[in-house]
Amino acid sequence: MSFMQIKDLNVHYPIRGGFFNTVVDHVYAVDGVSMEFEKGKTYGLVGESGSGKSTTGKAIIGLEKITSGQIIYEGQNVTNQRRKRNSAYNRDIQMIFQDSTSAMNPRKRIQEIIAEPIRNFMKVSPQEEKRRIIELLEIVGMSEEALLKYPHEFSGGQKQRLGIARAVACNPKMIIADEPVSALDLSVQAQVLNFMKDIQNEFGLSYLFISHDLGVVRHMCDHISIMYKGRFVESGTREEIYANPQHVYTNRLLSAIPNIEPETRDERKVKRRAVEAAYKADSHKYFDENGKVYPLKDLSQTHKVAMMGAERGGM
């Protein structure tokens, strides 16, 4: 049973131009996205740069204005309440970012930084607040010594863990993690990812995990949506997406992962090349070899075309 539903979410940015600076067009950053979230599960949002992943995450949490669509949280329509301070939605849905440095005020000590959500959402005494902060530091594997330090005194991986401590301070239901490890060294990436999994098990958290890295997403996510030009071209369980990708764009992304399943990689490459000719990346449409146009939303059709193309290519 899902606790949150995103229904037909659209975020369109106007493009202005001309002598009178009027709206001449729109960037369709998010264009009709729908999702459902269940407790304790991790949902991946994957796509190339500019496909609309971050905008989707920011729109859900209230950092971007929604053009149209609905967010239903625990049965309530919260679409217009996302920015309300102290609302249950703001407490329950938290976000962590790729750049943990800029997400923390460099002039504040760690104690102050982690105290922010506790002061916003929990009415506790100063002693209780400090006890909670120390407990959170322990959860993320840090000692009390961190309390009086400043963000610049920590490594990238440590800062990301401090960011997670702040995000889980008020027992959220979901964390939107926007490229949380892509700025970190590979070895530190694995540590932070495993740590995020531990926290998930402990708190029954759900994650919306945004990444361009299908390798990382495979490690983390139960359910994956592939995003292209503001739309989902494919959604499914991890097994469905990796073992049997239905869309040519997913195949393209998968064959771009270095060393993933080397035994099937060449196979995927051949398949991809076979349909590449029919694929034009500059449109919201998919073209078959005869120039016939299919809208991206019609997945069954595009799948059929992709498979036909692959067969013709000698698969």
Ligand SMILES: Nc1ncnc2c1ncn2[C@@H]1O[C@H](COP(=O)(O)OP(=O)(O)OP(=O)(O)O)[C@@H](O)[C@H]1O
């Ligand atoms: N404030 C804005 N005004 C106009 N266009 C914007 C704005 N923010 C984002 N866009 C455009 O919306 C589209 C989606 O951007 P978004 O940052 O969501 O993509 P992304 O998939 O997260 O990419 P990346 O991985 O590079 O962050 C892009 O074309 C981007 O240029």
